[in-house]
Amino acid sequence: MKQTILSSLISAGVVLLMTACGADYLNVNDNPNVATRPPLDGLLASASYNTAQNQFRVSNGHSAYYVQYLASPNEGNTTDTYLEISNGTAWSELYDAMTDLDDLIRFGQEDGLGRHVAIAKVLMAVNLGLVVDNWGDAPYSDAFSGETLRPTYDSAEELYATIFRLLDEAGAELSAAGDAPAVREGSDFVYNGDLDAWSRAVASLRARYLNHLSETSAYDPTAVLAAVDAGFTGPEQDASVTSFTVRNPWAQVAENNANLLLGGWLSEQFIDALNGTTYGVEDPRLPLLTNRNDDGEFVGTPNGAGRQGDGTKTLESYLVLEGAFSMESSPLNIITFAELKFIEAEAALAAGDQERANEAFATGVRTSMAQIGVDDQSADQYLDQAYPDDDVSRDDIFREKYVALFLSPETWVDARRYDYAYADFELAENAALNTFPVRIQYPNTETDRNAVNVPIVTMTDPLFWDQ
């Protein structure tokens, strides 16, 4: 009896040992909450949505303050006064989006998803464009793979070449992608899989990045105009996102500001450009963009000066939920027809085609007015008042593009190409630099973790296209 119990216990133990040590028992380390191969429509959904969000992240993080669309309510604010900043949030979100796009291109090519691959290349170009135009040199050819801990940097020129290559490839692939499997309904947050629209966006983007070279010897206005010809033909083709998790991120800024999480305060520079102070003409768009203060005035906050009052009264103008760019479902733009028209005007002027410039300029202004909600009559009235001369100048183009592209990160590229020559444009109060910033610092995720590769720059070192 004793022997039986003993031997049965021992054998039970041995059996337990054998079965338990069986390899299968321990094979539970495949995470059941995630995928090892993602649905490619899902990658596209996330990347297309975030490409628009990244416009916001760059702008609200720094560029809207540098171009003085916005100003901080706090005196001597770091961003306002050009103290060193890096906008690490935008950097990491841009690389997150580009990582997903890199996967989408790689997996899409394996699976023969031509449409997905082509769209991904356009989106890649847009995100890479934001990286290079804000930071300069950046990792790309050595990036995304996870094989190296410290990716090397490509020069800004190389990155521009990459942008054009991506756009060229995308353009070619879009026209050849008709037979490829469709994009899942709703997964392309920009054009919902419309290849024609994407083709026009590719051309419009090519025009934008060619036009960025205006201060370099490589600038070719006729090439810009050729791209414009293949670009958007109307504002309904704008590349923008109109569906959001909760609301448009600028609307969130407005909402937060109303709840005393301060932000989205309009700069004195922007308000003065529209309320007649700078140009002597009241812009009919202004009441549709922001609020009047308690005295019924539009008042901006001077950059670097901080709030004027104690916060108990509405003394200034802010982003508000009624504003055209900060409503719950305002479109969040990537590139618009209006922008393209100003590019066209600038290139036409450079190419000596004044008439085309005049026409494109007027269309740009009218489109902006209409999109913001100004009626045609008021728009015409404004154009007559503000520009009594029919022939537009480069100054006129930059002045109106500044307003039409309100909150767009593209305006900082313009400002640098234009050497911040907007009328009455001044350095912020208490500015830490004696010139305007022309790039931002690399985030500490790079300086701490990739110190061997990250270039050492200051915020006054111009990019290659900014001469």
Next chain:
Amino acid sequence: MKPFIRNGLTSPLFFLLLSAGLLGQSTITGTVTGDQGEPLIGVSILIQGTGSGTVTDAEGDYSITASEDDVLVFSYTGYGSVTRTVGTSSVINVELQAGAQLDEVVVTALGISRERKALGYAVEELNSEEIVQTRQNNLVNALQGQVAGVQVSSAGGGPGQASRIIIRGVNSLDPDANNEPLFVIDGIPVSNETLTVGGGGSRNVSNRIADINPQDIETMTVLKGGPATALYGLRAANGAIIITTKSGKAGRVSVDVTSTYGTEEVNKFPETQKTYTQGFAGNYDPNSFWPSWGPTVEEARQYAAENGLPRPNDLFNNFENAYTQGNQWRNTVSVSGGNEKATFRTSLSRLTHEGVLPFSTYDNTSFRINANYAATDKFSFGGGINYIRSGGNRVNADRFNERLVYWAPQADVNNYIREDGSMIGYRNEGTVGNNPVYGEATNKFIDDVDRYIGNLNFSYSPLPQLRINYTLGLDQYSDFRDNFGQGSVYAGAPNFEDNLSNGNGFVVETSIRRRDVTSNINATYNAELTPDIRLRFLGGFDAFDSSYDRVTTTGNDLDIYNLFSLNNAADIRTSAALVDRRLLGLYGEMSLDFRNAVYFTVTGRNDWSSTLPRANRSFFYPSVSLGVLLGELLELPEAISFAKLRASYAGIGKDTDPYRTNIVYRNAAGFPINNVTGWTRDDQQGAPDLKPERTNTLEFGADLRFLSNRLGIDFTYYNAKSIDQIIPVPVSNATGFSTFILNAGSMRNSGVELALRGTPVATADFSWNVNLNYTSNRNEVLTIFEGVEDILIGSSFGYAGSSASIRLIRGEPYGNIYGRSYARYDPNGDGDDELFIDYNQPLLIGDDGFPVIETTQKILGNTQPKWFGALTNTLNYRGIGLSFQFDTRQGVQKYNQQGNFFAAFGTAPYTLNRNETIVFEGVTADGSPNTKPVFLGQGTGPDGENYGAGYYRNRYRGSTENFVEDADWFRLRNVSLSYQLPAQLLETVFIRTAGLTLTGNNLWLETPYSGFDPEGNRGNGNGDDGFGGFTYPSVRSFFVTLNLGF
């Protein structure tokens, strides 16, 4: 008859005693002597399982009333303890062996009982009385100050609030690592996690050991890691707390009732200024956002009178008024008994607790049965099951305290709700300004835990030398968490802002199920090779299977403002997680005992972990330990009654968290949008080639007793080095990830532990015992993956760039707090070390006459104490016992976030100088002494200059240095006064024992820290111990406890 006569008892008393005997009780007398026959004075005699007892007198004689089958426990410092069961004889003489304490049996790894003297490492044990001494409901807190090497930090005084326990320092560089020891109850490893999912991050949620009723615990043994826990394997790499619950004793059935009432209050409030009222720049404005930047109350009254405004109030002390008195009741009934074959114990306990922060509650209902049956001489089995229901409303102390800073002191924060249910704010006639009390009334987080802990044990001993044990355990709980915020009572009604963050009100429901199954079989074989050499072999196998399942559903925008149901929400989102982890371990031990003088033990264990890549998931690690009793080998001087030396070495392998070996894709944040899901590559790159971590610990110790064991010293030195640590290494985002999981760092903890025990007085009526313990731990980060500058453990917000962070860098200890500081004048730019402030250098004063902020982050302090210790005195006089414990922590700093806000909002007393013009002491950039007078206030100063928001907002709050404070403390942790009714008084009633205890905790605190009690932490995670301020404040508490035995 004879013994009675010998003790000089007269016949009437004899008859009385005889009659008492008929009631089941009789007086037992006897003499306790040492092994040389000398009478021992002050030997403690306790009736096991009750509080009643006595001590021997100057002749070593004692007398006690006890029942047949009662077990008497005789114990004496340095002599160990002996038990005797009361039989028919009324005389029990006992001889105690000097040094026999070392025959004392302690619980070691795997629940194996071993003689203390046979161990080559330090072990400390708490008995049931020590555990309930402080009346702490969280069992972890019972260890506060009790054991050298063990640091217990409670996050605050919230009901049921979590406490963190760290043994011998933090061992891991991984900010997410669990650095706490393994908890084992009756052989079953149980969960002690503190889960913050579902919105519990800043709520005072519990650590899961808080579920356990401390009154169910017989002993708690602390194994400090390394050699002590090598047999337990990787899960005990940070040490282990081995808990044995009370079980029934053979004998008659006994019923014990314990009832405790407690009351508590905040033990320390921050100082606030009581002069200036609402407004900005010295101007009064009852609608101002700014609570205290206005004029003095007198000036405000004058202004109000002139301008037809309502008369400004005196200033309320809302920091004190917002808190209330806490109350708690705990009642426990236990029934135990049995016979020689079968024993059982069952207990039922109920705790209700309302905390000092309004609306904070915690309830705990616990039911436990333990039963054991000895079927034959060779086979016995038993088991236990514990059901617990726990939870309550976990308030958001962080937001509560933050809103108290914003709240204007001229408004009464307790006037928080209108009749229609809307919030009363502090400005614009109560329509604006978040009321923190209203917030807690309408924004709640309620958890509801159902937990089952069960164990089954089988023991079979086919041969006298051989014993086989099998233990099967289950720890399963569900945790249902309901977090909700009330919508506005009507559109536009004043409401608390957190209720409106995603629409009008919200409900977040989280369901968690955790299940841990453990199975452990082992066999022990004892062999006596020669009379001098005995061997003991142990071999075993254990398995651990853990699963976790969570679903969180968020519903935003409520239709009916106060219907907190997901059915009532317009916008619903769900997330889910499943986690599985399995471990197998095969272990063995061989112990050698040479002449009861030299003890040598070798262990080995092989683990297999599911969390590591297949090729590396099997790993082996050994330990050796040696204990030498010098007294057995050589003649010791007379003053030394006992001397033992210990040495040990252990390597413990360690796996990692599940799911760290792959590259994966997860749902993108913010999705689904319009019914479309989004996917994104996970930010963390798993590594397919991870290898196990390893912690190598070297430990030396000595246990010395002097003066017939009246004085004892236990000293331990340890050095633990953790290598190949698996950590998420931060990488450039351009890699496509933000972290790579790598074997990427090493860290060392070394330290000393000292325990001093003495018995200054021991007489028949009076005894006095003193315990002192001291711990000092030094930590150093030895390596971090090349190219990685630092690892961020945590950060805490501060205004104007003054956020504090805890970072690890090579060559520095764990827990350094970084932040901004005032720049120092350093003409040659040769500051000794750019990481530290040179406090000898003068402040650098800018052209504006104010100190300049140094934006380069410097090390401002460290969160880990240089040393900590406690002193406990226990005095007994007849039936009266008094004990008190002093506790200290020294050489530790903390970032006081509340202090930062106090500066920003003019709340701190030092801002009273706001209207002064001063010259800051320091030098200007050219090295000359600063002479520029500046106005400290806001707006235009007496000199006509515009000072904007003023010194405190523009400059002072931006220097983290001002808010990293010394958080040392010295406190009277506990005073306990107890009285046990003499048994003679109870002879004629049905009550067997009766006792009354008064307890006070945290009665006195001495600290330089300016906020709440610095022991409070932001939370229970790594790094949280460096951040204080907006914590649930600690409490001073008083308890009355009544014990009755039947």
